[in-house]
Amino acid sequence: xxxxxxxxxxxxxxxxxxxxxxxxxxxxxxxxxxxxxxxxxxxxxxxxxxxxxxxxxxxxxxxxxxxxxxxxxxxxxxxxxxxxxxxxxxxxxxxxxxxxxxxxxxxxxxxxxxxxxxxxxxxxxxxxxxxxxxxxxxxxxxxxxxxxxxxxxxxxxxxxxxxxxxxxxxxxxxxxxxxxxxxxxxxxxxxxxxxxxxxxxxxxxxxxxxxxxxxxxxxxxxxxxxxxxxxxxxxxxxxxxxxxxxxxxxxxxxxxxxxxxxxxxxxxxxxxxxxxxxxxxxxxxxxxxxxxxxxxxxxxxxxxxxxxxxxxxxxxxxxxxxxxxxxxxxxxxxxxxxxxxxxxxxxxxxxxxxxxxxxxxxxxxxxxxxxxxxxxxxxxxxxxxxxxxxxxxxxxxxxxxxxxxxxxxxxxxxxxxxxxxxxxxxxxxxxxxxxxxxx
Numbered sequence: 494x495x496x497x498x499x500x501x502x503x504x505x506x507x508x509x510x511x512x513x514x515x516x517x518x519x520x521x522x523x524x525x526x527x528x529x530x531x532x533x534x535x536x537x538x539x540x541x542x543x544x545x546x547x548x549x550x551x552x553x554x555x556x557x558x559x560x561x562x563x564x565x566x567x568x569x570x571x572x573x574x575x576x577x578x579x580x581x582x583x584x585x586x587x588x589x590x591x592x593x594x595x596x597x598x599x600x601x602x603x604x605x606x607x608x609x610x611x612x613x614x615x616x617x618x619x620x621x622x623x624x625x626x627x628x629x630x631x632x633x634x635x636x637x638x639x640x641x642x643x644x645x646x647x648x649x650x651x652x653x654x655x656x657x658x659x660x661x662x663x664x665x666x667x668x669x670x671x672x673x674x675x676x677x678x679x680x681x682x683x684x685x686x687x688x689x690x691x692x693x694x695x696x697x698x699x700x701x702x703x704x705x706x707x708x709x710x711x712x713x714x715x716x717x718x719x720x721x722x723x724x725x726x727x728x729x730x731x732x733x734x735x736x737x738x739x740x741x742x743x744x745x746x747x748x749x750x751x752x753x754x755x756x757x758x759x760x761x762x763x764x765x766x767x768x769x770x771x772x773x774x775x776x777x778x779x780x781x782x783x784x785x786x787x788x789x790x791x792x793x794x795x796x797x798x799x800x801x802x803x804x805x806x807x808x809x810x811x812x813x814x815x816x817x818x819x820x821x822x823x824x825x826x827x828x829x830x831x832x833x834x835x836x837x838x839x840x841x842x843x844x845x846x847x848x849x850x851x852x853x854x855x856x857x858x859x860x861x862x863x864x865x866x867x868x869x870x871x872x873x874x875x876x877x878x879x880x881x882x883x884x885x886x887x888x889x890x891x892x893x894x895x896x897x898x899x900x901x902x903x904x905x906x907x908x909x910x911x912x913x914x915x916x917x918x919x920x921x922x923x924x925x926x927x928x929x930x931x932x
Contacts, residue, residue, distance in 0.1 A: 536589070
């Protein structure tokens with residue numbers, strides 16, 4: 494079940510929208526916590542209470558759209574609304590539930606008053622979009638429904654909300670034409686109005702626009718244009734127009750590209766900032782690891798030196814004990830045994846020095862290898878950082894170019910319109926015409 498919610502004001506407009514007669518059936522299922530018994534009066538009641546606060550967006554409006562072809566019971570809708578209510582801390586707030594039925598599909602709308610009447614302040618709704626996506630995934634999994642790609646695959650989400658890692662992954666993987674078609678068709682299936690379809694498209698990384706010739710198109714963040722109709726949507730243009738209205742009221746392709754370029758430029762700046770922050774973190778982490786490693790290695794070398802000194806002292810005493818004291822020692826001198834022991838002691842001492850030196854070298858070589866690994870990891874991090882920085886720089890340039898081309902296209906369209914015979918026939922003048930208005 495796709496959940497789309499937002500904070501809003503406009504009690505009268507929302508009531509008109511929820512009760513509009515273009516639906517086959519409209520049912521006000523519940524009015525909870527209101528003194529009024531009609532939806533318009535209930536929402537106006539919420540507005541009146543909000544006047545005692547500074548809150549302008551005093552309502553939270555939620556639409557619940559089940560998968561196409563699924564018969565979802567009222568109980569499932571109510572449980573889903575309860576889950577959302579608990580996640581958003583709207584429990585016990587005044588609430589209205591309205592069911593709509595149109596073209597063989599049923600969906601619901603829930604509206605809460607955000608104003609806590611006892612404290613006279615609005616309930617804070619932090620990270621509401623992320624929480625709604627979490628509840629939506631849980632509902633799809635709980636009921637075994639086929640989950641839209643926008644919920645299962647991060648790369649199908651709105652690219653303006655990507656993290657740096659998601660952006661890079663999406664660029665590497667690209668988009669399969671089948672995935673594009675499925676994302677657009679999913680957006681159409683869960684929408685019952687122009688506003689809902691526009692929102693659903695933007696959730697999947699597209700903007701609804703008017704084609705250069707005629708018809709409806711979806712523009713993605715790279716500036717690619719997908720004509721909505723039989724090819725990408727599988728729906729006749731007549732049916733699209735009946736749901737969305739006339740395309741002349743939509744933004745043009747060049748306007749959609751320019752807006753995408755502006756929004757994505759801000760996203761690229763956020764990615765650049767995230768990259769620099771991550772680089773500083775990695776540098777501090779490297780310096781900390783290096784200091785920790787060097788300190789540990791110094792301790793290991795000091796301990797080895799102490800062990801060597803202790804062992805050398807013990808072995809020196811042991812070699813010295815080979816010489817017999819007193820008359821026995823004199824007898825050893827006379828027999829030449831003392832000289833033989835002396836030569837053996839020198840040889841043993843030399844071998845012990847070589848042994849200790851080899852142990853120390855082995856320890857040093859092991860330390861060097863660990864430090865080389867750490868430095869190698871750091872060099873790879875720096876290389877990756879440089880490549881990512883160059884990639885973001887290229888993206889920024891591409892979006893700047895796209896914005897410039899979009900503005901130039903709008904200017905050419907305006908000049909062509911001024912030069913056309915129709916524009917010279919009549920003396921009509923519009924105050925709002927001119928490149929400064931259209932651009």
